[in-house]
Amino acid sequence: MQRMSNKMKNMRAALLFFLVAVISLSVSAQNVAVTGTVTDKTGETVIGASVVEKGNAGNGTITDIDGNFSLNVPANATLVFSYVGMKSQEIALKGKTKVDIVMEDDAQALEEVVVIGYGTVQKKDLTGSVASVSAKQLESIPVSSASEALQGKMAGVQITTTEGSPDADIKIRVRGGGSLSQDNSPLYIVDGFPVSSISDIAPTDIQSVDVLKDASSTAIYGARGANGVIIITTKSGAEGKTQVNFGASYGFRNVIKQVGVLDPYEFSLYQYELDQSGTSYGAYKDLEIYKSKEGSNWQDQLFG
Structure with a gap:
């Protein structure tokens, strides 16, 4: 009889634990009404932002003209906030019923x-x-x-x-x-x-x-x-704090190496030696005149 009594007590304890677990699961599965406001970084309300329960695309809503929303979801659900040109955000409720978020611009999408x-x-x-x-x-x-x-x-x-x-x-x-x-x-x-x-x-x-x-x-x-x-x-003006940018650079251009050229006297002497007739550049003694002539290095003219 004592053994039967102990077994009954154990069965009652197990049944009680099971009932408590079932009740806690049913409570956690109950939906709660979640409200909040969606704004951007400037504090302006975001109209028409999408608010959807993660994993259940059929349960969602959009923000009204004041950026407010209301949605019934499980107490442990995760909400996904999205809007065109802004970064999507996921917020785990963890029992919260009031959620206010600030959405950021998606610069990559705008570019x-x-x-x-x-x-x-x-x-x-x-x-x-x-x-x-x-x-x-x-x-x-x-x-x-x-x-x-x-x-x-x-x-x-x-x-x-x-x-x-x-x-x-x-x-x-x-x-x-x-x-x-x-x-x-x-x-x-x-x-x-x-x-x-x-x-x-x-x-x-x-x-x-x-x-x-x-x-x-x-x-x-x-x-x-x-x-x-x-x-x-x-570029044009944009909203926000006054910002001043300054940039400076310094550089130079120079020809690394030029080809060696002849001066007027050397060029005339070279041509005199090539001239077999000896009439194009006059007498040999007259070549000294070219030593006083200033020549032109056309590489300087070409490269500036």
């Missing part, structure tokens, strides 16, 4: 926008031939003009200098030359306005450079875009 003529398009939807260079790619290049900063940055765009001096004119050709008698320069568009040259634009003032290289540019700009179109967007 995937390419300028095409009078509008913009996402890179994944782009079908034409467009080359782009951002401000980050230009800021580390110590050059004096925007044309020099673009050298070697875009396929199908050839940039050459007419001479070796630092202030030499720079020629830009998109897909090579298309005419033997006419100008092959592309059309330059700076902040929506056509200009004749971009040599006077500082590279530090440029936000982005987009080059239209195919026939789609002629559909927008007509015959002026036959040699390609270079669209430059300069």
Whole structure:
């Protein structure tokens, strides 16, 4: 009888433990009403932000005009917040019923926008031939003009200098030359306005450079875009704290080695010895006259 009594006590204890576990599971599985507000870094409310229970895409909502939301989810659920142009965030509730979050801009997603003529398009939807260079790619290049900063940055765009001096004119050709008698320069568009040259634009003032290289540019700009179109967007003011940037660089250009050349006397003497007739340079004694003549080193003229 005593053994039976002990067994009954053990069974009752096990049953009680089981009932407590079932009750705790049912309580944890109950849904709770979660509310909160979604804002950005400036404190403005985000309208239409998506709030979804992780693992249950059918249970979700969006924020209202004041950035508020309300959603019934399990007490131990995780909420996923997302909005176009902002980084997605996951918040584990852990019993909380009030959640206020601040969403950050997704700079990488915003940069995937390419300028095409009078509008913009996402890179994944782009079908034409467009080359782009951002401000980050230009800021580390110590050059004096925007044309020099673009050298070697875009396929199908050839940039050459007419001479070796630092202030030499720079020629830009998109897909090579298309005419033997006419100008092959592309059309330059700076902040929506056509200009004749971009040599006077500082590279530090440029936000982005987009080059239209195919026939789609002629559909927008007509015959002026036959040699390609270079669209430059300069930097503008932005919200936030006042920020001052300063950059400086120093450099020099020098020819490493020149080919040795003859002075006027040495050249005349060399030609006198080659002249079999002896009439082209006069008498041998007259060659002394060339010692007083100042010659020209054409390498200096060529390299500046």
